[in-house]
Amino acid sequence: xxxxxxxxxxxxxxxxxxxxxxxxxxxxxxxxxxxxxxxxxxxxxxxxxxxxxxxxxxxxxxxxxxxxxxxxxxxxxxxxxxxxxxxxxxxxxxxxxxxxxxxxxxxxxxxxxxxxxxxxxxxxxxxxxxxxxxxxxxxxxxxxxxxxxxxxxxxxxxxxxxxxxxxxxxxxxxxxxxxxxxxxxxxxxxxxxxxxxxxxxxxxxxxxxx
Amino acid sequence: xxxxxxxxxxxxxxxxxxxxxxxxxxxxxxxxxxxxxxxxxxxxxxxxxxxxxxxxxxxxxxxxxxxxxxxxxxxxxxxxxxxxxxxxxxxxxxxxxxxxxxxxxxxxxxxxxxxxxxxxxxxxxxxxxxxxxxxxxxxxxxxxxxxxxxxxxxxxxxxxxxxxxxxxxxxxxxxxxxxxxxxxxxxxxxxxxxxxxxxxxxxxxxxxxx
Numbered sequence: 304x305x306x307x308x309x310x311x312x313x314x315x316x317x318x319x320x321x322x323x324x325x326x327x328x329x330x331x332x333x334x335x336x337x338x339x340x341x342x343x344x345x346x347x348x349x350x351x352x353x354x355x356x357x358x359x360x361x362x363x364x365x366x367x368x369x370x371x372x373x374x375x376x377x378x379x380x381x382x383x384x385x386x387x388x389x390x391x392x393x394x395x396x397x398x399x400x401x402x403x404x405x406x407x408x409x410x411x412x413x414x415x416x417x418x419x420x421x422x423x424x425x426x427x428x429x430x431x432x433x434x435x436x437x438x439x440x441x442x443x444x445x446x447x448x449x450x451x452x453x454x455x456x457x458x459x460x461x462x463x464x465x466x467x468x469x470x471x472x473x474x475x476x477x478x479x480x481x482x483x484x485x486x487x488x489x490x491x492x493x494x495x496x497x498x499x500x501x502x503x504x505x506x507x508x509x510x511x512x513x
Numbered sequence: 514x515x516x517x518x519x520x521x522x523x524x525x526x527x528x529x530x531x532x533x534x535x536x537x538x539x540x541x542x543x544x545x546x547x548x549x550x551x552x553x554x555x556x557x558x559x560x561x562x563x564x565x566x567x568x569x570x571x572x573x574x575x576x577x578x579x580x581x582x583x584x585x586x587x588x589x590x591x592x593x594x595x596x597x598x599x600x601x602x603x604x605x606x607x608x609x610x611x612x613x614x615x616x617x618x619x620x621x622x623x624x625x626x627x628x629x630x631x632x633x634x635x636x637x638x639x640x641x642x643x644x645x646x647x648x649x650x651x652x653x654x655x656x657x658x659x660x661x662x663x664x665x666x667x668x669x670x671x672x673x674x675x676x677x678x679x680x681x682x683x684x685x686x687x688x689x690x691x692x693x694x695x696x697x698x699x700x701x702x703x704x705x706x707x708x709x710x711x712x713x714x715x716x717x718x719x720x721x722x723x
Contacts, residue, residue: 317690320530320560324663327558334559343563348537349544350530351563353553402691422691440695452691453534454667462697474700474710475717480527481612481632481662483701484694485650487672490684491693500684507685 304467307335307364307391309384309407310344310354313374317453318401319352322368325460328476329467337361339383346372358387366463367395370456371402371422379410389413397463398447401456405449409434418444422452423493424504454491457482514677517545517574517601519594519617520554520564523584527663528611529562532578535670538686539677547571549593556582568597576673577605580666581612581632589620599623607673608657611666615659619644628654632662633703634714664701667692 306326308319327334338344338354345351367388378384388411392398400408405421408414409432420442421429430436441450441459450459461482465473490496496504516536518529537544548554548564555561577598588594598621602608610618615631618624619642630652631639640646651660651669660669671692675683700706706714 315534316530317534320526323558323560324525324527332558336560348533348542349565350533350546351565353561353563355559355561424689440693451693452689454690454692454694457664458695458697465697470698471707471710471713474698474706475713477696477698477700478702478706478710478714479634479662480664481701482664482696483650483661483705484664484696485668486687486692486694487668487675488680488684488687490687491691493688495693496684496688497681500681500688503681503685504688 304329304331304333304366305335305361305364306332306366306368307337307361308368309370310336310338310352311372311374311378311384312344313346313377314344314370314372315402315453316346316348316350316352318370318372318404318456321454321456322399322401322460324480325457325464325476326366326368328479329464335361335364339381346374358383361391363394364391365396366467367391367398369400369404369407371400371404371406371453375403375406379406385411396446397467399459399463400449401459402450402452405429408447408449413447414449417447418442419447419449420451421449424452514539514542514576515545515571515574516542516576516578517547517571518578519580520546520548520562521582521584521588521594522554523556523587524554524580524582525612525663526556526558526560526562528580528582528614528666531664531666532609532611532670534690535667535674535686536576536578538689539674545571545574549591556584568593571601573604574601575606576677577601577608579610579614579617581610581614581616581663585613585616589616595621606656607677609669609673610659611669612660612662615639618657618659623657624659627657628652629657629659630661631659634662
């Protein structure tokens with residue numbers, strides 16, 4: 304099973320690696336890190352991940368993963384990427400996104416009239432597209448699954464694994480990743496974060512915040 | 514703040530990127546991906562992450578992160594790595610591990626007589642060292658923080674962020690990563706996984722399982 308994960312400058316690394324770590328367990332999975340040009344792609348905090356395939360080299364992936372990140376805005380009008388995305392989406396079994404990656408799907412027209420989600424801080428921007436925003440951890444509409452911010456890609460990928468293989472296999476993967484989350488705080492969404500944290504967030508809008 | 518993350522062949526990618534994604538938000542953080550030799554390091558599922566620094570180039574990191582993975586066994590007796598680890602640990606503010614990365618700390622003698630944890634499937638191997646195994650998501654003993662399997666590195670790194678900066682800042686990072694986990698299943702630990710899943714796990718011990 305061919306799984307294409309898009310890279311570009313200034314992706315969010317956990318958007319990429321969360322789904323990678325889960326989906327690569329699917330029997331027969333082969334992951335293709337793909338980008339406009341093969342090479343190393345970094346984000347603003349310094350990690351460099353290799354894109355081993357150009358877009359043209361990745362034909363007919365059964366699963367497509369579009370990660371989010373600050374850099375997403377710079378590729379929302381990129382003709383080559385949009386063309387590739389529309390072409391592979393046509394034949395994919397599953398087209399997915401993490402965080403602000405859903406903006407690229409929206410920009411490609413793939414989400415027109417669809418239910419979908421995104422990072423909570425991108426909702427305003429997301430709603431400018433003809434999309435029905437749903438405030439959930441991940442949203443399935445037909446063969447499209449979008450997920451909320453960054454870490455939500457792990458939950459989405461486990462759900463997708465249960466659809467592609469079966470529930471028991473997805474549980475096996477969850478066990479292997481010891482994904483029994485116990486965050487030390489309960490501040491992972493705007494509804495849960497203390498008001499002072501939300502204020503801080505608004506005042507700290509810089510490169511470091513997705 | 515210098516943060517060193519060790520790479521080697523067949524690390525688990527989420528062990529690396531979970532803490533990276535959290536800790537890189539610490540004000541002034543500079544992440545050093547380091548390995549015996551600079552270059553691309555891959556794991557068995559195909560991702561390649563660049564180690565930009567040799568061990569010798571990373572002197573005096575305030576934080577050390579040792580990720581786990583299948584490949585950890587191959588470096589448990591690696592003199593150059595053990596020597597570097599002992600030398601940087603001596604002056605570090607925090608020495609941490611994710612998953613089976615704790616085996617390297619144990620092998621270096623750093624965990625002698627300490628409370629620590631590891632991936633649930635590595636406990637037997639871990640107990641061969643003079644370590645007091647504790648079954649927790651992450652365990653702090655002095656300046657050493659070890660965490661359980663793979664995804665536990667995210668929880669550990671948020672906790673560490675609260676110690677290095679403060680709780681409110683850690684909550685801000687949690688919000689930025691929208692880390693409000695909602696796994697579709699509740700199978701993330703041996704205690705929670707259905708018995709049939711545990712049996713499957715035992716029968717599927719191959720390269721794909723951490």
